[in-house]
Amino acid sequence: MKQLQSIKWEDGKLTIIDQLLLPLETNYIQITSVEEGWDTIHKMQVRGAPAIAIVGCLSLAVELSKKEYQDKEELFGTICTKLDYLVTARPTAVNMKNAVVELKKYVLKLHTDSKVSTQDMVTRTCGWCERFLENDIDNNKKLSDFGAKSVLAAADGVDKVCLLTHCNTGSLATAGYGTALGVVRSLHSAGKLEHIYCTETRPYNQGSRLTTYEIMCEIMPGTLVCDSTVAALMAHKKIHAVLVGADRVAANGDTANKIGTYQLAVVAKHFSVPFYVCAPTTSIDFTLPAGCHIPIEERPNDEMTCVAGKRLACPGISCWNPAFDVTPADLITGGVVTEVGVFKPSELIQKLNTNDTF
Incomplete structure (x- = not known):
């Protein structure tokens, strides 16, 4: 049975099907920043409450992985600001808001742990976003x-x-x-x-x-x-x-x-x-x-x-x-x-x- 894959996460690259073109054209577009993630959500190139949260989180992971951060305080502030911004793309769907709350808790623990370096904080934050994607598929099958x-x-x-x-x-x-x-x-x-x-x-x-x-x-x-x-x-x-x-x-x-x-x-x-x-x-x-x-x-x-x-x-x-x-x-x-x-x-x-x- 053929299965659709509307969100692809491979080697740190995020691509999604542009749903505005369906059903006549199946075209994947790459998302390289939080701003692009916000835009695709707001324009409804991606929609559906779970997918909105996944694309939002993974767009953050993409952006974090492209830059080297020297200061944990700066990194923590950047992550929180970007997450708050993503919530504004579609205000009714609560999955993005709930994901932001949980991810902020996780990042705060990393931020306050002296044993976690700045780069470790980036790596672990990106890992959280990847697991968020994997958990959604598992939960959907159970549901x-x-x-x-x-x-x-x-x-x-x-x-x-x-x-x-x-x-x-x-x-x-x-x-x-x-x-x-x-x-x-x-x-x-x-x-x-x-x-x-x-x-x-x-x-x-x-x-x-x-x-x-x-x-x-x-x-x-x-x-x-x-x-x-x-x-x-x-x-x-x-x-x-x-x-x-x-x-x-x-x-x-x-x-x-x-x-x-x-x-x-x-x-x-x-x-x-x-x-x-x-x-x-x-x-x-x-x-x-x-x-x-x-x-x-x-x-x-x-x-x-x-x-x-x-x-x-x-x-x-x-x-x-x-x-x-x-x-x-x-x-x-x-x-x-x-x-x-x-x-x-x-x-x-x-x-x-x-x-x-x-």
Whole structure:
């Protein structure tokens, strides 16, 4: 089975697939600095909460490895400044923020350890970023296995399942394998996938451009549907579960994800279809008690009014173009699928919060 590799890290060089060119052109671009990393994230040449954090961290590793630092204080200040800058590229996705918090803790220990030289500090910081990439792939496979088992159990003895997903949550959104689409991939590998439906995901068309690309690469039985078709789809086709990703999950389970997720959850609840959020624990923000506190990024008007540079809407019309919406926890009926298990939204604080935030 062909596997996509959207992020390549080889011999200290970072290259990524330019997702703005997909599905018509597969082109890798090299990232040589934090500024270039920030730019590719902000322009959405790379997107997906896990992938944003990975590319951000590895862009720091690339930059650190190109320069010799003589002073640990200067190095520590540079690392912290660059990490804070990377967080500003896409504010809703929490994985970058969480990675920055953990990496800063690690770097602080190196900085205060007199036995660690300046060059050792660079080497170990780069090593942390490399392990971050490797851990994402491992965690995605664990998450996908948990999700596949839960979906099959909820389908109550059905041999093969029909699923619906939104946006793109596969290898293009992560270091590899994926989250929600990883669950689909796991079911397909086991011969348990009857069909996968994916929404086009307007206005940026991540479903039609990216998810269909992954489906066709792996020859899955799939169908693209318009965003406005999901209610009719569930009324006329048997859908066993809806699987989506997450850019940030609040402590109570409220979930920020690609715009349009909320309405999918409402429709799924109406038809009694289990609705799953598939996200690594790094996407959970225990510092926020509820979804109303999640900052929602708004994108430029032309991403909504134009496609491939061609205008679709009447010039001068005003636009409201939030990149994400927040799905209330009570609509996440299937559960939150993570690399350590599947949990009800109400269980997240008790079973996963190790920081005693609440």
